[in-house]
Amino acid sequence: MIKPINRDVNILRQVSQPASKADLPVAQDLRDTLTANANRCVGMAANMIGVTKRIIIASLGPLQVVMFNPQIVAKSGPYQVQEGCLSLSGQRSTTRFQKIRVRFTNEQWEQQELTLTAFPAEIIQHELDHCNGILI
Template sequence: MIKPINKNLQSLKVKSQPASIDDRQVAQDLLDTLEAHQVECVGMAANMIGMHKRIIAVSLGPINIAMLNPEITQKSQPYQTEEGCLSLTGKRSTTRYQKITVHYIDLTGESQSLNLTNFAAEIVQHEIDHCNGIII
């Protein structure tokens, strides 16, 4: 189900709680909302739809995937960039990493790992920051 976008900064600064496979509906709502905003958005975290769970949804080329409890386990090649956010107005400067490895649980409950680079890596880093209550 498509959910409204949370723009309340106090709410967005709250650190999210670990997710479980029982939170699949939150992940599906996040995927539905991401798809509804695909023109202006490439990633979302659950707190952006008012749910403080460690779940993100990202657009990786032709597919959107949900990640429960994503964690960056490796990162390299820092760089400066400017990012926007559906929950905020304007763009802000931030440091990101060109290459990352992210571990997460998929919607079937299986542990997964992805090596990402460039813009895909940037998207995941931005959304994990949301899970940690960090706003760019």
């Protein structure tokens, strides 16, 4: 179901709680909401739709990848970038890493790891900031 975008900074600043199998339906809500906002958004965290759980989705090329309880396990190549956010107005400067390795649980509740570079890595870092209550 397409959900409204949360703009309440008090909710967005909360650290998200670990996700469980009971949170699997949130993946479809994130997919539907990201698809509805595809012209202005490439990733979302669950708190952007009012769910304070560690769940993100990212458009990685033609695929929308949902990650439960993602964590960055390696990173290299820091750089400065200007980013915008669907939940906030304007753009802000932040530090990102050119290359990351992220560990997560997929929708089949299997552990996965992906190594990402450039813009896909930036998307994941932005969404993980949301999970950690960090607003750029």
